[in-house]
Amino acid sequence: MGKGGMSVDDDQQNMAAWLVGLNTLKIQPFNLPSLGPHDVRIRMKAVGICGSDVHYLKTMRCADFIVKEPMVIGHECAGIIEEVGSHVQNLVPGDRVAIEPGISCWRCDHCKLGRYNLCPEMKFFATPPVHGSLANRIVHPADLCFKLPDNVSLEEGAMCEPLSVGVHACRRANIGPETNVVIMGAGPIGLVTMLSARAFGAPRIVVVDVDDHRLSVAKSLGADDIVKVSTNIQDVAEEVKQIHNVMGAGVDVTFDCAGFNKTMTTALNATQPGGK
CATH class of the missing domain: 3.90.180.10 (Medium-chain alcohol dehydrogenases, catalytic domain)
Structure with a gap:
């Protein structure tokens, strides 16, 4: 031990x-x-x-x-x-x-x-x-x-240990059948968070990443839509518009599963007032 x-x-x-x-x-x-x-x-x-x-x-x-x-x-x-x-x-x-x-x-x-x-x-x-x-x-x-x-x-x-990260996040955010979710980052934690959100009943999940392969994996595992973004923080405003367009509704919860200044900025701007 x-x-x-x-x-x-x-x-x-x-x-x-x-x-x-x-x-x-x-x-x-x-x-x-x-x-x-x-x-x-x-x-x-x-x-x-x-x-x-x-x-x-x-x-x-x-x-x-x-x-x-x-x-x-x-x-x-x-x-x-x-x-x-x-x-x-x-x-x-x-x-x-x-x-x-x-x-x-x-x-x-x-x-x-x-x-x-x-x-x-x-x-x-x-x-x-x-x-x-x-x-x-x-x-x-x-x-x-x-x-x-x-x-x-x-x-x-x-994989129960990394999966528990996604489960804990969804519990804290009260994910349910009326919660539209954006996930920043399609790495392993982003993917298990996506799977957890789906299991919690999230009706629509959009995954955002800079890498085509990771986005394709997210799509194959059940993401409703994906958005490829850049690493340039000057692109945040335009990318938030893309996220809103593909979501087709307000973003209730955004999970930052990458941990960069840009992903946090995007999350804060993409999530609707009163969201998490």
């Missing part, structure tokens, strides 16, 4: 992908902590590569988090339970699980109010100095492991 370390034992069989320097990954042994009474040991079967992993690889940092010593990467993950702690009752060896990658303190006000994602002491996989999950095995709290239905693959299970 992010508490392992680099092994010096040549016989250690648990291997992991260590970020050891700029653009440098090495497959090296990874020691696991002992299994606590409420923990499980999981054999990893699927781990996604997030944009944050790429940032760490290319720059050794992501926002204010800086890699100062070797770190195991990866946090979007699913696997199979191999062993359970003495007090674990909800899981057994052989269970296929999706893994929630953040361990909160459960003591602060945020945790007590159920908003544990805001915990200031959050220990999140592959966020320095906490190790990640791109390894043969990990140890993790059982209550952060969720059994997968038989019809959900392990690869799909690993």
Whole structure:
């Protein structure tokens, strides 16, 4: 559960992908902590590569988090339970699980109010100095492991973590059958937000991006319409007109899934008064 370390034992069989320097990954042994009474040991079967992993690889940092010593990467993950702690009752060896990658303190006000994602002491996989999950095995709290239905693959299970971003966004925005949605950015988070908005009942969804291929993927996954834009902030006014034209109605909610000054400016200008 992010508490392992680099092994010096040549016989250690648990291997992991260590970020050891700029653009440098090495497959090296990874020691696991002992299994606590409420923990499980999981054999990893699927781990996604997030944009944050790429940032760490290319720059050794992501926002204010800086890699100062070797770190195991990866946090979007699913696997199979191999062993359970003495007090674990909800899981057994052989269970296929999706893994929630953040361990909160459960003591602060945020945790007590159920908003544990805001915990200031959050220990999140592959966020320095906490190790990640791109390894043969990990140890993790059982209550952060969720059994997968038989019809959900392990690869799909690993995508539960990024999908949760879209679900959380749609919940906060109260997306429903009367909510027309614009999504800025057709990357992975933009796409799962689009799929979530559709599942929440959004009647019309327009996806905006600078890349033709990403827009074509969005269209194939169910976007009602797409708008290709530029990276030039001087084009915002004209592009907002395009967005309004293809929407054919007021924009109730805009999700910025890219995070640039221009996408935020476009979102604010495209969304109707009283929108979100």
